[in-house]
Every structure is written in structure tokens, then in C-alpha cells.
Amino acid sequence: MRNVSNLVPVTGCSGVFNLRKKTTGITISTEAVSKYRETISRPAKLTFFKIFRISHSKVVYFWQANRRTSMKHKINPYILALVLLLPICVNAGLVMSTHGYITLESYIHGISETRGEYPAYRSETMAYVDVYRWNRLYLNALLGNTTMISHSDSLAWRLNRIRYTLSPGFRIEFDKWLIKGTLFHECIHLIDQREEIIPGFQRGSTWWNSLQIGIGTKGAYYLYLRDQYRRINNKFLNSWDAQINFGRIIPAQNTITTGQNHNYRYELFSLLRYHIGSYWNWASFVSLRQNLWVNADHSVEHKIGVTVNFFRRGTVNFAGIFYTYYLYDTFLHDNEDSLGALGVRVVF
DSSP states (O other), X not given: XXXXXXXXXXXXXXXXXXXXXXXXXEEEOHHHHHHHHHHHTOGGGEEEEEEEEETTTEEEEEXXXXXXXXXXXXXXXXHHHHHHHHHHHHTOEEEEEEEEXXXXXXXXXXXXXXXXXXXXXXXXXXXXXXXXXXXXXXXXXXXXXXXXXXXXXXXXXXXXXXXXXXXXXXXXEOSSEEEEEEEEEEXXXXXXXXXXXXXXXXXXXXXEEXXXXXXXXXXXXXXXXXXXXHTOOSEEEEEEEEEEEEXXXXXXXXXXXXXXXXXXXXXXXXXXXXXXXXXXXXXXXXXXXXXXXXXXXXXXXXXXXXXXXXXXXXSSOEEEEEEXXXXXXXXXXXXXXXXXXXXXXXXX
């Protein structure tokens, strides 16, 4: 047996102690000292330490493996919140990225006269600008314009109407799907209108504002569709993607913030896309689109169209041809019932 009065640490992290012998103090066995030295020789397995007061304010620092400490460690909640938010803040910042498509199409069959004019051509540009990113959240804006050209017996072509969209929004991305929300504003302006289009409404433009929320798989959106086909070649896909969007329309009170010349209360937009495959840098898929507008009197305006697409994959952007046929259309402001159109589209 050996007599030890105190254990004095040499340097803080070395874990080596000097043993001074005295005639009084705490008696410990040689076996215990050997076991203690064996314990401090393995610092990687030591987790906590205990502080004990021994005979007249003599202090021994004893490191003990795999034991809970008797001291209560309090964590500052602000520091904890900062640590948890740090990975999110790292992915935040301005994006300023633009994606969308440009379309030019011509009606080729199903053409009928409406108020002395025939539908002829349509061009459409839709651009989504991702402004800011915060982890999975993107803040963006939709800028869209559609120009419709008609012809008559006396004129080869005439600008018929312009339809534009200005809509700030957001989307939250996940691995295979996303959630999006939009403050949607759309306006249809008729050029050189001489009579009312819809009985009971005044002459002039029609516009509406709505709050929209939607969910869908990534392949149902052009941004991810382009990246998906870039990684695939000479493969039959036989897969499906879909999206659905619901909107609450603000009742029209002939103001900019509410709307004009409509009785809409709700709207629904959905898309079902079937991916055929990709061969020799060409991609093919079929899309079924439907729009639904519910009026204040619960009547419904409905548009359903199917589109067959053939795209040539480029290094960055896609370009190709498509054919669209409108199976059914009762939309009063932009009716394309039974029309068939052939066009070209560039996806950027």
C-alpha cells in the first residue's frame, strides 16, 4: 500500500500526475494506481471528468471513461439556433437565373369564322426568373406574353389580342417533387374592339388576380424536364409526371388590384405528362393540359388540350416541334375549341 496526500496535475492536457508521498492522506492500493494510469493512457476513450474535494481543500482531477458528469452543462439557446441555421444560411443568396420557353404556332385545321375573323397564328413567351434562394426555397417571378393574330377576307393578318402575365411567387424543391405558390395576375387585351365580347360586361380589357398553390413532380415542369432528358439517351422511358394547381380569384370590382370584366371565383390547372423516350438526341413526350374556371353562379368554363412534342437536345437549350389539338374549350375570353395547331418551341 502507498500513501498519497495530493495529486498535482503537471500540464493540463497531458494527463500525467506527480505523486507526492506523505505519512497522512488517502490510502490507495498499487493496483488502483496502475489501473488509473492505464485509464489515462487512452485519452480517446475518455469522455467526462469529475472534481472531488479531498481532506482540507486538496483537489484531485480524475478523468473517468464512459460516465456521466455530475456537473450540469447548459447550452445557450441562441448559439444552438445559430448552429442549426448555419447550413441553411450557407445556401442562401441571389440567383438571378432565367428559364422558360418561346413558342410560335399556326392553326392548321378546325378553323371557323368568329365575328368576321379567322384564327391564324399565336406566339407565346414564358420566362421564370429565380431571384433569391434560401436552402430549398426559391423566390421568383413569372413574366409571360401571348400574342394572337387573326386574318379576314380583306386582311392577310391582323393583331387580334394580347395576353400577358406578371406573377411573383415561390417554390420549395424536394428530391423528386416541389410545392409552388403564386400571386397570379393575368390580363387579356383585345385590339380594336368594336363590340362587347361577353354580354353584361363593359368594353375593354379583362384581367384577374388570384392566389395560387400547386404541387407536382419535377418532370412536369420545363426547368427540370430539360435537365432530365440531358442525362438520358437511347432509352424508352414509359414514365409519368403530373402537376396540379388551385387558385382563389379575387372578385372583380373594376380596379387594378381586383379585376375587371369577369365573374370568376376559382381556377384549377392540371397537367399530365407521359414520357415516351429519348433516341439520337431527340426526346419525345405527350402532355394533357386542362384549365377550369368557376364563376360566381357556379357555372364552369373548361379547356382541355393534348400536345405531342419532339425536341432536339442541345448543349444548353432544347428546340423542337409540337402539335396541339384542343379537345374541348368553353373559355369565353380565348376560345380554341376543336382547333389544331403546329408550332416550334425553344426551351431555355
